Amino acid sequence: MEQRHPEKRNDRNTDLTSDQNLKDRPERQESDKAEQDPGERNAIDSNPGERKPAEPNAGERGSRERNRGERQPTERTSGERQSVERASGERNPGERNPGERNPGERNSGNRQGNDRNQRDKDRNEGVADRHEPVDRVAPDRMAGEIAREGRRSADNGSSERQDRSAGERGPADRGTADRGTADRGTADRLVVGITLGDYNGIGPEVILKALQHNRMQRICTPVIYGSMRILNRYRNILNLKDWNLNGIQNISQASHKLTNVITCWNDQNHEIQPGKVTTEAGQAAFACLQRAVEDLKAGKLDALITAPINKQNIQSEEFTFPGHTEYLAHEFGVQDNLMFMVSETLRVGVVTGHIPLGRVRSSVTRERIVEKLNLMYQSLKLDFGIQKPKIALLGLNPHAGEEGLLGQEENEIIKPLIKDLREQGRLVYGPYPADGFFGTRSYRDFDGVLAMYHDQGLIPFKAIAFDEGVNFTAGLPIVRTSPDHGTAYDIAGKNQADETSMIQALYMACDVARRRKEHQDLEANALNPKQVVEK
Structure with a gap:
């Protein structure tokens, strides 16, 4: 391999720098003006023997100044970059096109690519430790702040920045910084149930879109009362395959890190028919609602979110109500x-x-x-x-x-x-x-x-x-919300349903549940007038 003299390498970099990124020349001139300190020029022009021991050599200083001081302490030197580029099959720096990024930018792109690859790997595994600091939330945060943070987290750019930040922290740092928050967050975390509704309507679609990538775990632990088989069919139709659902048999097995699913009926012979009104879908919707109400009565859920039902095909000897509201009022003895x-x-x-x-x-x-x-x-x-x-x-x-x-x-x-x-x-x-x-x-x-x-x-x-x-x-003595739309059979299974109302129903259920808990705590800790002693 040919050995290049440092002075020649610097000349090469000078030529390349003058040829590429012409649009940056005004900035470079401004940078050069700022560097016109006589002492610095003397240090550059003097011979290496006259330099102070703590200063870099002239070749390194010249290379850094010509590259506008953009190199970070963690960046490779020119020689290291050339070795890496030759080993990876990339072009020699001397053969770059004028419009190509400089080495510092290419290194930054490589680091971003590695981050993206790691995030994709994490999503395929369901949930990763690198996301734990982002998903946890302090229990004493006000409900409104929780909701606003959840909305901001739904933004893709915000999610990428948070993922990247979590990835750059070491495992030891994550364990030390978040251990206390994790313990408190798990103990205080809200558990919310979500009923599937009529599976031939848009209920499964808006549920999956609202919960994708486990983003609701920041504020609650979601448990879907439905069918793992039905939901997986819709995940394939809607191309929502880059995250995993956690199938469980009862709510005590729910994971606080994943989106949990309880299958509420024997779904082996049930096939989805988006847009069709079927008796089987109505029976399944009632089975999901009935199972969720049982857990509500047992105090295992903090709130319930109901996806849309068809008020006609859900009717049976057990369900003779105009809708969810009247059924829940009957079940909880509310006049x-x-x-x-x-x-x-x-x-x-x-x-x-x-x-x-x-x-x-x-x-x-x-x-x-x-x-x-x-x-x-x-x-x-x-x-x-x-x-x-x-x-x-x-x-x-x-x-x-x-x-x-x-x-x-x-x-x-x-x-x-x-x-x-x-x-x-x-x-x-x-x-x-x-x-x-x-x-x-x-x-x-x-x-x-x-x-x-x-x-x-x-x-x-x-x-x-x-x-x-x-x-x-x-x-009602329990917290119940639902999106403000119906089954929307005309767009079911077409990936056209907007999940915003379902997301808002989740946020509101959590907000109201937290306010009620705070109110109960205040009442429980209130001073009894008989206990107040006048001084």
């Missing part, structure tokens, strides 16, 4: 509850839910409105942390009755009720005409809006916040 549609900018509850329109008028009574108002008021305080909620009531009739011209319900029921509540100190206002109220965005001035019937509240809500909206059931 009344509130369908509460929630987004970042709008919260809408309804006085009458899943009943025919012909029965709405007879169901809108003073007593029923008071019940729903109280449920909304308590939920805004307990579940959403609003100490003095401000609530708007909508009228039943068009234009809120037009002073009795279009109906008397506003004058006879709603207005007198609002007057009484205001005298009690409640911030309740109305009745407002629904069309003008939403058209002028007056909902922004209130913490909650109570509509008189289902479509009066849900049509504007979904028009305003369909993608990020969440269906929250207020008044």
